[in-house]
Amino acid sequence: MSNTPPRDPGRFGRSTRLIHAGRDPSAQHGFVNTPIYRGSTVLFPTYDDLMHRRGRYDYGTSGSPTMDSLKDAWSELTGAAGTVLTPSGLAALTVALMSVVSAGDHLLVTDSAYRPTRLFCEGVLKRFGVETTYYDPLVGAGIGELMRETTKAVLVEAPGSQSFEMQDVPGIAAVAHARGAAVIMDNTWATPLFFPPHERGVDIAVEAGTKYLSGGSDLLLGLTSANAAHWPALHRTFEHFAMCAGAEDVFLALRGLRTMELRLREHERQGLAMARWLQARPEVLRVLHPALPDDPGHAIWKRDFSGSSGLFGVILEPVPTAALAALLDGLELFGMGFSWGGFESLVIPFDCKTYRTATRWEPGGPGLRFHIGLENLEDLQADLDAGFARLRAAM
Numbered sequence: 132m133s134n135t136p137p138r139d140p141g142r143f144g145r146s147t148r149l150i151h152a153g154r155d156p157s158a159q160h161g162f163v164n165t166p167i168y169r170g171s172t173v174l175f176p177t178y179d180d181l182m183h184r185r186g187r188y189d190y191g192t193s194g195s196p197t198m199d200s201l202k203d204a205w206s207e208l209t210g211a212a213g214t215v216l217t218p219s220g221l222a223a224l225t226v227a228l229m230s231v232v233s234a235g236d237h238l239l240v241t242d243s244a245y246r247p248t249r250l251f252c253e254g255v256l257k258r259f260g261v262e263t264t265y266y267d268p269l270v271g272a273g274i275g276e277l278m279r280e281t282t283k284a285v286l287v288e289a290p291g292s293q294s295f296e297m298q299d300v301p302g303i304a305a306v307a308h309a310r311g312a313a314v315i316m317d318n319t320w321a322t323p324l325f326f327p328p329h330e331r332g333v334d335i336a337v338e339a340g341t342k343y344l345s346g347g348s349d350l351l352l353g354l355t356s357a358n359a360a361h362w363p364a365l366h367r368t369f370e371h372f373a374m375c376a377g378a379e380d381v382f383l384a385l386r387g388l389r390t391m392e393l394r395l396r397e398h399e400r401q402g403l404a405m406a407r408w409l410q411a412r413p414e415v416l417r418v419l420h421p422a423l424p425d426d427p428g429h430a431i432w433k434r435d436f437s438g439s440s441g442l443f444g445v446i447l448e449p450v451p452t453a454a455l456a457a458l459l460d461g462l463e464l465f466g467m468g469f470s471w472g473g474f475e476s477l478v479i480p481f482d483c484k485t486y487r488t489a490t491r492w493e494p495g496g497p498g499l500r501f502h503i504g505l506e507n508l509e510d511l512q513a514d515l516d517a518g519f520a521r522l523r524a525a526m
């Protein structure tokens with residue numbers, strides 16, 4: 132094997148491309164990985180070069196070899212024309228939205244969107260004259276009825292944040308495109324490995340690299356990729372904001388990228404086993420997991436996705452708050468906290484009722500969101516088993 136990237140990488144399988152994408156050891160004196168380039172100033176050799184901004188890099192905010200490694204790899208993986216890297220997943224969503232909408236425009240956002248996305252629409256876009264309407268995540272091709280002359284974009288997220296409804300992304304995209312609107316997707320749950328966004332009609336795809344790309348709960352990063360039609364505006368908007376990611380986080384994300392498929396498959400296997408175990412518990416009313424055959428979103432998941440991740444929801448039978456607290460307090464292995472996608476298992480309570488506007492959230496009991504990590508399954512089950520015993524004792 133030489134120390135240069137393989138020629139014509141498109142002929143290789145995805146796992147092979149995941150290993151080689153964005154990597155050129157010959158440009159790094161033979162070292163396997165692109166190192167961390169930290170820097171603001173980039174020096175130009177001559178007056179003429181400076182005046183013409185000649186050279187691959189001109190300033191730290193607009194790129195570096197470390198950034199390019201991840202951008203190139205991500206664009207190859209997602210099938211995008213280009214990718215920008217931002218300091219968080221939420222920043223990636225805001226750059227995507229700002230690259231599409233202008234004052235006077237209308238935006239459609241799924242009622243199941245990641246909550247901070249809604250807060251950005253209400254807290255920022257509204258002030259700049261962009262009106263947002265929230266829609267039923269199950270609307271499908273019915274999205275057409277909500278579209279106006281001024282509708283510039285439809286934001287989708289599948290499955291929904293916390294609630295896990297599946298959206299018919301290709302169906303929504305077909306209608307949106309016929310009406311001249313762009314489709315923006317938060318694809319954090321599936322990653323491009325389980326849902327290739329641009330192949331399914333998404334114009335701009337967002338990934339919180341903080342989650343599975345990291346895999347270690349130790350970095351914050353966002354990636355926004357666009358197809359050829361939307362790339363120039365996305366790139367321009369990113370440059371205006373200079374909302375660039377930190378070099379060390381990008382380096383860690385590159386490291387995570389090489390093992391992401393392996394980790395995802397294991398999170399999927401563990402997550403499904405745990406979801407089935409929870410389904411059989413008398414304390415559980417329903418499990419929200421689109422890869423389970425009896426989930427309402429299963430047919431769409433099966434048609435459009437090639438895998439599921441380790442994140443899913445559970446609706447418990449109604450219990451007093453003190454009993455829920457007794458379950459959660461005292462868990463030894465499950466951590467309680469926001470974010471997910473790391474090697475460790477997490478659980479948080481959730482309730483979509485407080486912020487939904489287009490649909491009613493009345494699942495029949497309290498909700499818990501689980502992220503299943505890479506621990507031994509029996510240990511995780513024993514931890515929850517003890518938690519359920521505490522819950523029953525507190526009733």
Ligand SMILES: *Cc1c(COP(=O)(O)O)cnc(C)c1O
Pocket residue numbers: 218219220221222245292317319320339340341342351352353470
């Ligand atoms: C975590 C998350 C984000 C935001 O990522 P941060 O890096 O935490 O800002 C966006 N969308 C979804 C679905 C997420 O789970």
